[in-house]
Amino acid sequence: MSSLRTLVFYATPAHDCSYLPDREATTMFVDPRAHIDRKLYSQLTALGFRRSGSHYYRPHCEACNACIPVRLNVNEFRPDRNQRRVLKKNSDIECTLVPASFSEHYYRLYANYVEIRHKDGDMYPPSREQFISFLVEGSTDSWFLEMRKNGALVGLAAVDVLDDGLSAIYTVFDPALESRSLGTFAVLWQIEETKKREQPHLYLGYWIKECQKMNYKTRFKPMEALHDGQWRTLETE
Template sequence: MNSNYKFGVTQSFQCNYLDDQYERLLIAVDPILHDSEHYSWLMHQGFRRSGNDIYRPHCLSCQACQSLRVLVANFTPSKSQKRLLKRSQSFVVKLSDNVKSSYYPLYEKYINEVHTDGSMFPASPEQFRSFTENDVTEQIYIEIWHGEELISVAVTDDIPNALSAVYTFYHPAYRKYGLGVLSILKQIDISHQLSRDFLYLGYQINDCEKMNYKNRYKPHQILIENQWNTVNK
């Protein structure tokens, strides 16, 4: 990493994912890093963004967060993923390059019915804008429709050589269709259509139920000690 770039380190605070741990973040504070090309380079180093903040776990005694990216060209859906795709054949996928007025009501319903026990409850427009607006990179919005009804939106960063999953929200009445999984499968498919090498899924945390699902998309790579290691099975 270029020593001329400016980074900051936060104080340690209670981990949001593991109750017995404290987390600390390395923050890319240099303005030159806040564009799509530099962000792509930073993601290769294990960084993510939240709004305009670009960060990477920098914890003193824990390495549980592992950056994970799917190898798009070689991806093969599992048997359960194939069944899910077959079950959802009546749905239609559309792409948008801007936030539509129909998104927030769907997001609000999702948070206020599915995640009442989470830190994002209750939903608010400010919170919604925190991941749909940024000055770092372009975004695409992967919509899933059932007839005339919008049932899911996957907010996705569009960076050189890759897409990066940011946040997905969906209609609670369609939970049985596994729209979270379906959205990732569609992100992989669109990454392939756009000739991107990777789909970044964020951090895999094996001991956290909410964060241990990302390694089900194979083959993928996990960043361990600054080396990307491929997992095929």
């Protein structure tokens, strides 16, 4: 059984940063041969690690610390006017948690989302193998949040269960329904689910101040950021 004391870590060679132009990035990975149970995964997450399939990683850039791990204290969260509007707009969406798995239905939604919204990203072009390796493989206590309207699948969010809350991994939705803000809705649902489980935190991955695509994370307050091994309230103003 692996533990924090016995884990071995590896760093990748420098490569082009996926988020900031003209910068290089280095990523630290947990040895893929390690057995990661939910307790260890929760400890790694509290230290700023994320999961992508069977890989557990965190940025390890020598000259840059722009990627900041963030989480939300759900018990102190109060939705703002826009978030309340999103909840009202999506009151007809049926949400169900199901074990993470592959289905052609899920994949078609994922592929359509990537092809329309992320042609400039690392996930383009999408493939079934990519979907499985990113969202299905390596799951410890991993689930898909199905979002359905009149029975039709319109959104899918990958969610991991931790000892102290939930971890929001990734969300896709039908681009034709962009006006519904289903990405925001998925986070709001996960906040309420975390509260129901009587757990304190929803982990939202990394926030980069200079990356406009990540600005939505700071709309969930009070957001906490990991600095020098300590979680502190994130000041964004």
